[in-house]
Amino acid sequence: MLAYIIRRVAQSILVLLVTGFVAFSMFSFVGDPVENMLGQERTQADVDRLRGQLGLDQPFVVQYAKFLQQAAQGNFGLSYRQGREVSAILAERLPATLELAFVSGLLALGGGIGFGILTAIRRRGISSNVIMTLSLVGVSLPTFLIGILLIYVFSVELGWLPSFGRGEVVDLGWWTTGFLTVSGLKALVLPAITLGLYQMTLIMRLVRTEMMEVLRMDYIRFARARGLRERSINFRHALRNTLVPVITITGLQLGSIIAFAIITETVFQWPGVGLLFINAVQFVDIPVMAAYLMMISVMFVGINLIVDLLYFAIDPRLRVDGKAGGH
Amino acid sequence: MSDHQIEIETRRTPGRLARAWNGDLAYSFRHSPVAMISAFMVALLVLSAVFAPWIAPHNPFDPGSLNLMNGFTPPGEPNAFTGEVFLLGTDDQGRDVFSTILYGMRISLLVGFSAVMLAMVIGVVLGLLAGYLGGWIESVIMRIADIQLTFPAILVAMLIFGVAKGITPPEYRDQMAIYVLILAIGLSDWVQFARVVRGATLVEKNREYVEAARLVGRRPFSIMIRHILPNALNAVLVIATISLALAIIAEATLSFLGVGAPPTKPSLGTLIRIGQGYMFSGEWWILLFPALTLLALALSINLLGDWLRDALNPRLR
Numbered sequence: 121m122l123a124y125i126i127r128r129v130a131q132s133i134l135v136l137l138v139t140g141f142v143a144f145s146m147f148s149f150v151g152d153p154v155e156n157m158l159g160q161e162r163t164q165a166d167v168d169r170l171r172g173q174l175g176l177d178q179p180f181v182v183q184y185a186k187f188l189q190q191a192a193q194g195n196f197g198l199s200y201r202q203g204r205e206v207s208a209i210l211a212e213r214l215p216a217t218l219e220l221a222f223v224s225g226l227l228a229l230g231g232g233i234g235f236g237i238l239t240a241i242r243r244r245g246i247s248s249n250v251i252m253t254l255s256l257v258g259v260s261l262p263t264f265l266i267g268i269l270l271i272y273v274f275s276v277e278l279g280w281l282p283s284f285g286r287g288e289v290v291d292l293g294w295w296t297t298g299f300l301t302v303s304g305l306k307a308l309v310l311p312a313i314t315l316g317l318y319q320m321t322l323i324m325r326l327v328r329t330e331m332m333e334v335l336r337m338d339y340i341r342f343a344r345a346r347g348l349r350e351r352s353i354n355f356r357h358a359l360r361n362t363l364v365p366v367i368t369i370t371g372l373q374l375g376s377i378i379a380f381a382i383i384t385e386t387v388f389q390w391p392g393v394g395l396l397f398i399n400a401v402q403f404v405d406i407p408v409m410a411a412y413l414m415m416i417s418v419m420f421v422g423i424n425l426i427v428d429l430l431y432f433a434i435d436p437r438l439r440v441d442g443k444a445g446g447h
Numbered sequence: 448m449s450d451h452q453i454e455i456e457t458r459r460t461p462g463r464l465a466r467a468w469n470g471d472l473a474y475s476f477r478h479s480p481v482a483m484i485s486a487f488m489v490a491l492l493v494l495s496a497v498f499a500p501w502i503a504p505h506n507p508f509d510p511g512s513l514n515l516m517n518g519f520t521p522p523g524e525p526n527a528f529t530g531e532v533f534l535l536g537t538d539d540q541g542r543d544v545f546s547t548i549l550y551g552m553r554i555s556l557l558v559g560f561s562a563v564m565l566a567m568v569i570g571v572v573l574g575l576l577a578g579y580l581g582g583w584i585e586s587v588i589m590r591i592a593d594i595q596l597t598f599p600a601i602l603v604a605m606l607i608f609g610v611a612k613g614i615t616p617p618e619y620r621d622q623m624a625i626y627v628l629i630l631a632i633g634l635s636d637w638v639q640f641a642r643v644v645r646g647a648t649l650v651e652k653n654r655e656y657v658e659a660a661r662l663v664g665r666r667p668f669s670i671m672i673r674h675i676l677p678n679a680l681n682a683v684l685v686i687a688t689i690s691l692a693l694a695i696i697a698e699a700t701l702s703f704l705g706v707g708a709p710p711t712k713p714s715l716g717t718l719i720r721i722g723q724g725y726m727f728s729g730e731w732w733i734l735l736f737p738a739l740t741l742l743a744l745a746l747s748i749n750l751l752g753d754w755l756r757d758a759l760n761p762r763l764r
Contacts, residue, residue: 256750256753260692262696264703268726268734272731382704386704402706409606409609
């Protein structure tokens with residue numbers, strides 16, 4: 121088990137090094153900072169001096185190591201567009217994204233498991249068929265169209281919920297939260313549904329498939345033969361064994377929720393890191409893009425690692441033969 | 448485009464695919480109303496996109512034929528100033544929405560098809576190499592695949608788009624946007640293909656017929672392409688279909704976010720982006736019709752892909 125953990129950690133570090141390399145290459149290949157910083161009337165001596173100051177005359181590997189060191193300290197320099205510290209901008213925007221991701225993650229998990237169980241138990245029921253068909257439509261419906269549809273119904277036609285922004289937020293010093301005000305909560309509803317819906321359909325389909333597979337197993341038949349109640353069979357015996365793959369996928373989805381937040385945040389003009397990133401892409405603001413990439417990859421890798429380690433906690437079979445979990 | 452491809456593959460491997468095409472697959476197709484309807488929808492949409500210049504009543508990209516007075520004409524009603532009638536209305540610049548949808552669909556489909564082709568070629572080649580050669584080549588390829596899979600494809604595509612935009616000089620950006628989109632979506636989507644092809648190759652390469660081919664003296668390249676690849680084609684075809692729907696959605700998403708097809712050469716996503724601005728002021732048709740078209744396109748390709756997966760792999764049922 122220890123060997124497995126070490127291997128997983130090493131793998132995670134490799135991923136971070138590679139993404140760091142990608143982020144670093146973006147700096148070096150897209151635009152020359154020296155060109156940007158010096159005016160029209162420059163001499164070759166000026167260029168050389170500035171190159172020396174910025175460390176651009178050093179070998180590639182040295183520059184890369186320096187970049188990693190800076191990145192690890194959260195230092196990505198100044199945003200080309202806003203002229204402020206990238207890390208400060210990110211810290212300011214992050215709470216909005218995390219709150220949105222948290223709520224839609226809960227929604228996806230709750231709804232996904234609930235509907236998944238329902239459609240697995242009542243396979244031939246009308247409600248299952250309706251839900252399954254809707255889920256297929258949901259998968260085909262791009263996130264941004266769901267958002268627009270919700271805005272049209274609940275903001276334009278009914279006027280119940282705001283169509284953009286975060287509402288009023290409470291500043292806690294290092295964190296701004298929309299959970300504590302009515303307008304903040306109202307503003308959260310539509311983006312959270314938009315963001316969570318796709319993940320919900322995924323989780324639902326997964327739970328359904330796993331559940332149907334498990335319900336076919338011998339020990340379930342045996343439990344039935346023992347005369348256990350249907351509820352107890354479904355939840356205590358069957359559901360438990362479907363949870364391992366569900367946790368994996370959910371963990372991975374958590375990462376993609378943060379990434380897909382880019383789309384939702386753009387539709388709803390939600391002031392999070394996703395909106396920041398898409399603006400950075402539009403205006404080729406490399407420091408912001410690189411910082412976002414690094415931040416996201418740290419999150420993803422961390423989540424993946426935790427999910428993998430959770431396996432051991434959940435599935436006792438893995439603990440018995442330590443070689444399992446090679447994938 | 449995909450019909451053409453099936454034809455080539457049929458010729459290469461008359462055994463497996465031709466038999467499937469004439470037998471089970473066609474049978475399953477004839478007995479699945481969903482498959483038939485969605486195939487009809489796909490055919491209809493693709494054909495109307497291909498023949499857009501002949502079908503469309505206006506050319507939305509010809510500024511000479513536009514009349515600003517026609518702006519914001521509701522669908523089916525005569526314009527207050529010019530009296531002209533437009534089937535699906537007009538947008539802010541007086542462009543016929545029906546025509547912009549037809550032309551927009553061309554771009555959406557072009558990007559989608561080309562991106563999937565690119566992803567397929569990269570994925571199949573790398574998958575074959577990884578599976579057949581093994582060793583450090585396999586480790587490197589599959590590690591890269593793992594790392595890329597850590598990130599959602601749309602994010603990878605955005606990054607590639609952003610970097611490519613930074614490299615291209617500003618005056619070429621609009622022209623290059625479509626190629627950059629194809630590159631971005633294609634490069635973000637090859638991993639699926641590589642994984643499946645590698646899996647199939649690992650199984651097939653130890654079979655006796657491959658051994659025989661090797662003993663006869665066929666070179667590795669021709670063994671991979673001629674002997675192993677045909678056995679992975681079913682799976683590749685299924686992934687390609689589903690990827691096509693995903694690629695079209697990805698393109699629409701990128702364009703909607705403003706990091707895709709430019710307003711001068713709008714795809715369905717760009718049209719939706721334009722239309723969203725008029726949602727609050729009541730010009731719903733500018734948004735609704737492109738959105739419905741995109742939905743119909745993605746949904747019917749998805750349904751077709753679902754059917755194909757079940758039909759080609761009876762074990763999944």
